Amino acid sequence: MERVLFGKYRLCRELGNGRSGTVYLAYHVELEEYRAVKVVPKSLADYDTFRKEALFLKTLRHPGIPIVYDVEEDTGYSYLIEEYLEGESLYALVKRLGSLSVKAAADLGIQICRIIQFMNSAENPILYLDLQPKNLLVCNGVLRLTDFDHAQYASDAAAFGERYGTIGFAAPEQYTGEPLDCRTDVYAIGALLYFMSRGDAPGSVPEYRNEPEYRMFDRIIRGCMEKEKEARYQSADELQETLQELQNQLKEQAAESRIVVFAGAAAGIGTTHAALGMSHFLTRNGCPALYQEAYDTSAVRTLAKNMGIKTDRTGVYRIGCGSIRPYYGEAVKLPYLYFPVIIKDVGVIRPEEKLPEADFYVLVCGGKWWEIDRTVNAAKILKSRGNVILLFNHMEKKARLKLPKVLSDIHYFFLPFFSNPFREDKAANTCYRDLWNDGTGETRWKRKKLSQRLRRSDAE
Template identity: 40%
Template sequence: MALKEVKIFKDTTLLGKYRLCSIIGTGRTGVVYLAEHISLGEYRAVKVISKHTADHRQAYQEAMILKKLRHPGIPIIYDVEEDVTNYYLIEEYLEGKSLYHIVNTEGPLSMAMIVSVGIQICRLVDYLHSAKPNPILYLDLQPKNLLLCRDIVKMVDFGQAIFLNEVSSIEKRYGTVGYAAPEQYLDEDLDERTDIYAVGELLRFLRGREDEKCFSGSKKGGDLTAIIKRCREEKREKRYQSVKELLEQLELLEHLLNLQTACGRQKITLPSLTIAVAGLSPGAGATHFSIGFAQYLTILGYPCIYEERNSSGAIMEMAEYLGCQPDSAGIVRVCGCDLRPEYGDWVKFKEPEGLWRVYDYGQDWKSAGDSCCDAVVLVAGGKWWNIKEAEKGADNIKESPGWYLVCSQATGRCRLRLSVKGAKKRCLKAPYFADPFHLNSDAADFYKALFTSITGLPKGRGRGVLRYLKGKVGAFTEKLQR
């Protein structure tokens, strides 16, 4: 029986306790369903493997491997069941999107994110390779098998994983084209370096395979390109000889990037703040501004969530269009930005701590003002015919130091008459930018000015600090090149 003949339908009750909700993945040997444990009210991932498939015994191999593993990046296996036709692996359900989905819908990851993800993948693989008494080879590292759950990498589908001392007993070899090492297609021994090859292909996929020259960390090749090239060497003796060696190089590169960032944009630790946003008229651009500001804070390295506090339904409409599902906290992730739709007062979620928050009140600027947020931003139209509206907003911020006025998509003819001392510094013109999820340089400069004004950060930085940081950059660059 072929895989497609495993017929289990939505709302089927499985094994008397699991209600199947939807298909969340398919593979060579089975179908993975999202299922609800009826008694506990918790979700599980149920992998269904037909006994008629040629490699159905791999289900037990996968179960034997998973039951020995305890790592936050690897799903827990709760149970293994079977009936006349199928085996069932009951596993922890992990909320997140695959790296394949993220790159194909949102584009290549940033340099910092690629290195962070690469480090997490290496730590997972090193955990498998260091398993006692028998190391484990994963043998199917590819972007569909790695989930990003709120920036944490999770590894799923251990269908090809095998104990190192059992490699010689493999009757059939499988591998994902474009990620499997050359030796997986040949009658050659497999070892830890086989997984290292796949790590290189993964890193190459995350940055966009068509761009072989991007993301140089140094001028002499001690960069991500050189790391990927060494992982992907056809001859295993030329690759990194252990994942620990590869991990060390990625961690050095991460330190280098952090120091380079500090030289150009010294990050200062700040307490999380809440910003309320409201438009002064329909179409002023409050939602566009709010999403852009949340995305800017996220890019800057401050964990942030945008919350819809109006009845427009824009975020849920966006999620439905992109096929995004809210997680257990009601949050939808779009292009790396966390968004929470308006659910109503009767829906309560466990609130994550330490986040910056941008509340979008739509046109209800009075509620925004009464919200007790750290800052209130009023958004007005920025065209010359919006002058009266903008000046009305300026009047509202005169006696409120924590209030700001933003003229959206402002033109040069938008000139405000401000009579109160200090109010002018809290009135900003926002340039036109088409996509709040992908900020251009003008948008980034605008948000930087607003961020600096709200937080009160100084614009300059000491020359002595810069000299020290640049010296560190040089030291790490030399170490990478060695």
């Protein structure tokens, strides 16, 4: 027989039951909408906890918190009628996928922070005190917080005798009887971030990773889960700001730069000159490029000293329209800068040195009889890494060049003489345009368009 509560809520099926009662899916016969109905016996020892939960939910209005439509009662039971949420628990989602990416975990972490900060900063602040993956629902990418059984007004939390929490997610002070505050919830957010990115709850001694893609994220987790409250993020709001900074960095990095590596077959062949010229050519033609020393050649610092220029706050020298960053070493952490193209100058190529990954490699080399052996050896090294182009320097374009068979499938160009890599040069522009188009497979600057622009420049 069909059961209808209070003349309007038709019970459809049981959604779940636990220590504090049973939850049913109900259909509002007049509004034709589904509701979740929590049924709690008045004889229950935790009945006062239920009434407190109902009071919390009635006063809280936030997109991440279910809406309470009504509270009803009869002689034996109380009923909490609230918004029916369709989704998957965070626990089920992570167990199904194994773990979440840093980006996805940070996005959900930001949503959790917003909900908790809303509660912690209410007129009468509320502590949730049981953040764990089974109490969070993911509904079409939006996180919703459920089950407010253990929530407390901050003013009452210190005096509250019985304390609850979930092992692995509860803060140390929930076990020791120390005062609870908003930093107790911050600890649990950190444990959730750990769970999302690892697939398991943190143990008594959480393990942190040192790989670059995880380093900052794990540093944030550590800042949440410090044993001493004073060492943690001091609020969910502060934590949210840090997660947002991480998200911004991830978005910048998602717009990947093209990497072009310039290497020299020998010392003094003109690698730095050629790389600086390429960087400035691209920037002048609407494709901002960063010249970057990949190893310590001291060339950029010597250049800056003799030109009397200093770096800006990002560690970059600005010369004309160009941006030049010297080598600072592995230990120095500089602000992330996005450029569509990064020209990396590795100096003289050496077999023992690890080369950076690149979209294509440019080998600045010589073609004279006494230079060709070094050119061949260097080209073999680069060819094993990817697409390589030879850029012959100190040679005329009309020079007869007979390359060994091993290099017969490698494209090559001749770099014309131009004394200043920071100034525009018509012949150099043509060389760099053809080099770029060959390396990328693009036709970004067609011959006619570039020659027209050069004529305008000459006229000016």
